[in-house]
Amino acid sequence: MARSPLPPFTAETAAQKARMAEDAWNSRDPEKVSLAYTEDSVWRNRSEFIQGRGEIAGFLARKWARELDYRLIKEVWTWSGNRIAVRFAYEWRDDSGHWFRSYGNENWEFDEAGLMRRRVASINDMPIAEAERKFHWPLGRRPDDHPGLSDLGL
Numbered sequence: 001m002a003r004s005p006l007p008p009f010t011a012e013t014a015a016q017k018a019r020m021a022e023d024a025w026n027s028r029d030p031e032k033v034s035l036a037y038t039e040d041s042v043w044r045n046r047s048e049f050i051q052g053r054g055e056i057a058g059f060l061a062r063k064w065a066r067e068l069d070y071r072l073i074k075e076v077w078t079w080s081g082n083r084i085a086v087r088f089a090y091e092w093r094d095d096s097g098h099w100f101r102s103y104g105n106e107n108w109e110f111d112e113a114g115l116m117r118r119r120v121a122s123i124n125d126m127p128i129a130e131a132e133r134k135f136h137w138p139l140g141r142r143p144d145d146h147p148g149l150s151d152l153g154l
Contacts, residue, residue, distance in 0.1 A: 003036060003114035007082035014079035017114075018086050022074040023141050030060035038117040045121045067092035067100075071135035073142060075149045077105065084108045089154050091128070091135045099133060100125050103154070 005013035024033045034057040043050040043059075050059050064070060072090035079085070086106050093099045104123035111117045134152050137143050 001035075001113065001115075006112065006114040007110050009079045009081070009084060011076075011079070014076045014084045017084060017108075017110075018074045018076045021086075022072055022088075025072050025074075026070070026139075026141055028060075028064045028070055028139075030057040030064070033057075033060055036116055037119070038111055038115045041115070041117050041119065043119045043121070045119070046123055066094070068095065069093050069139065071137065071139070071142070073135065073149050073152075073154075074106075082110045082112075084110075087149065089149055091133055099128050099130050101128050101132075101134075102126070 005016050009017065021036065024036060027033070034053040037053055037056055040052055041056060043056065045059065048059065050056055067090075070090060070092045072088060074086045074088040077085040077087050084107075086108070087104070088106065089101055089103050091099065091101050102123050102125045104121055106122075107118075107120040108116050109118040134154070135142075135146075137146050
């Protein structure tokens, strides 16, 4: 199953791949998101090491059960061949109503079919006041006219 765009990436196709990932993660659908990864995809997410679509879907289900009202923006940092590096920020609240903005970087490696076979993420969480939120679109896909990370000064 191929997932265009395929490597080697250009500026345009790397940005397209990042937006597709952002859109999928903003769906908060673990099964749908897991299909963008190889069957044996390997992740490092903070201090967790995850392997395979089943573990990815389980991880994401736990994540979105804990990180409520999740909204994410990704931006390409650089790309080369079959690799893309992105930076991201997402806002969420816990079940007590405390808001957070999580900042991070991801390094992605894709197979020839455009599926991600490796994801290495470094993430930091920062408590924010609800008034400090910058991501206000309705849950789901970020509207095309909503500012990106650089536009927001993040």
